Amino acid sequence: xxxxxLRLYLPILVxxxxxxxxxxxxxxxxxxxxxxxxxxxxxxxxxxxxxxxxSEVAAVQLADIQTLQNIDALKGQPWVLNVFASxxxxxxxxxxxxxxxxxxxxxxLVGLAYKDDLANTRRWLAQYGNPYDLIxxxxxxxYGIELGVYxxxxxxxxxxxxxxxxxxxxxxxxxxxxxxxxxxxxASR
Amino acid sequence: xxxxxxxxxxxxxxxxxxxxxxxLVCQNQSLADSHASLAVDLKEKIxxxxxxxKTSEEIxxxxxxxxxxxxxYKPAFSMENAVLWLGPFVVLIIAVVLxxxxxxxxxxxxxxxxxxxxxxxxxxxxxxxxxxxxxKRQ
Numbered sequence: 001x002x003x004x005x006l007r008l009y010l011p012i013l014v015x016x017x018x019x020x021x022x023x024x025x026x027x028x029x030x031x032x033x034x035x036x037x038x039x040x041x042x043x044x045x046x047x048x049x050x051x052x053x054x055s056e057v058a059a060v061q062l063a064d065i066q067t068l069q070n071i072d073a074l075k076g077q078p079w080v081l082n083v084f085a086s087x088x089x090x091x092x093x094x095x096x097x098x099x100x101x102x103x104x105x106x107x108x109l110v111g112l113a114y115k116d117d118l119a120n121t122r123r124w125l126a127q128y129g130n131p132y133d134l135i136x137x138x139x140x141x142x143y144g145i146e147l148g149v150y151x152x153x154x155x156x157x158x159x160x161x162x163x164x165x166x167x168x169x170x171x172x173x174x175x176x177x178x179x180x181x182x183x184x185x186x187a188s189r
Numbered sequence: 190x191x192x193x194x195x196x197x198x199x200x201x202x203x204x205x206x207x208x209x210x211x212x213l214v215c216q217n218q219s220l221a222d223s224h225a226s227l228a229v230d231l232k233e234k235i236x237x238x239x240x241x242x243k244t245s246e247e248i249x250x251x252x253x254x255x256x257x258x259x260x261x262y263k264p265a266f267s268m269e270n271a272v273l274w275l276g277p278f279v280v281l282i283i284a285v286v287l288x289x290x291x292x293x294x295x296x297x298x299x300x301x302x303x304x305x306x307x308x309x310x311x312x313x314x315x316x317x318x319x320x321x322x323x324x325k326r327q
Contacts, residue, residue: 033213036257115226141230148255150213150227 035167036148042081042162043146044072050113050135052125069136072162078185079108081156082132082172083144085116086124088152094171095128102131106177111135114144114152157181159188190236199239206235206245210252211260219262 049067082098084091102109111132113121118137125135138144147156150169157166157180166184173179192203204221210231212223220228220235231252238248252260258270266274 033257033259036253036255141227144227145230145234145255148257150256 032169033150035164037164038167040164042071042156042158042164043143044070044162045143045146046070047112047136047138047143050118050121050137052122052130052135069134074108074110074158075160075162077108077160078165078181079110079158080181081110081112081147081158083112083114083138083147083149083152083154083156085114085152086120087116088114090171091153092128094153094155095131097172097174097176098131099129100174101177102133104177107181108133112143113137113139114149115139115141157184159185163188190233190240192232192236195236195239199236202239202245203232203236206239206248207232209245209262210235210249211262213256213260 046068049069051067082094084095098109101107109132111134113135115138118139121135136143141149147154153171155168155172155176156164159165165188166180168176168180192200195203207221208219210220212218212220212225212228214225214227215223218228220231235248238251243251249261258264264270
């Protein structure tokens, strides 16, 4: 008798089981990829620094590539690496959030000007404001490949010893620091 | 480095590797088919590495280290994707077992029906019915 009952309900149970997975699938974004680099050290290279002081809208100067920054030298405190470009529309969505974050001075913000014309980068920063403590240049997209960047903007969170602890593909949310950065920093301690 | 700078055997390897890697920008295309800016960069990277004498496996694991397993069209078997690799076979085995059981029980039933019909042909039913009816009327 119980066996017969079970046989009756089994198809419904299997269907429900499948339904749970399919329902969950509705809220998953198959285009979002987990970063393969979480938990790994930030690729240690030396990158040129973009000189930018305030509202200058100057052409690219030789001085741009005379200062270099070793990624390893940024160790010591958690920091954020934001991959951005002046040609990137979605970057404008998150830009106000970075400006706000910069005003709060909660964490060091490093920008990576990705495959961008430097004159355009400067013009863009002059127009929308510069939230970055430091702007690095990746004109060929080579550092982007090392970081596994596939869609700008992307935002990496580095721990105090330069381990990649979080990655956001696409614009950061307004509460990025509290909802994503802080928990990741806490978890990495 | 451009693919056109490679020699013939290098080009063969290039084609093989680029068609087995997925473009990350347009995710249903292989690197070989894609003209997205990142795909072009990655293809140059492949050409460079082929010229440097790297094997196809080395190049693919270079990409996998940076972009994750997603870039590989044929992911290697691992504990994480074991369900995907083995799932179909498990379902197939279950289906075969169930089908065998169903067929067997079906055969048994029809056999018992047949055998009972063969050994005891119920031919005197009109007499029985008549007797029963007679009893009731008495």
